[in-house]
Amino acid sequence: MTTYRMEDGTIVKTENAILDWKEGRDWNGNNWISRATGSQWEHETLYRTRKARYWIEHTTQWQGRQPHAEFVSEHEAVRWLLTNEHNDLPEDLEHLRAEIEE
16 A cells, blocks of 8 residues: 655545556567556556546656656546556546547
8 A cells, every 4th residue: 555645735545546447468478568658667557536536656666766646637547548448437537438539
């Protein structure tokens, strides 16, 4: 369980999220590659807070780099979910599908 202080001063905790989604991964023949980052070393998880705000946790396997988090817009959350093949969107985001997906 991890705690982050967001840019606006809000404190978010992974264990308090009501929903979370792991990034999609693809095997390139040698390594699992994150669909969210395009890297085998950097990863993302999307979370939804109790107040219906979405945020991404950025983690890395690179030594010396610290994990961090950022709030994202609803549009960015939908893009992230669809890119990572989470096609069952939360009810509060479903109305944005037509704007983003072709």
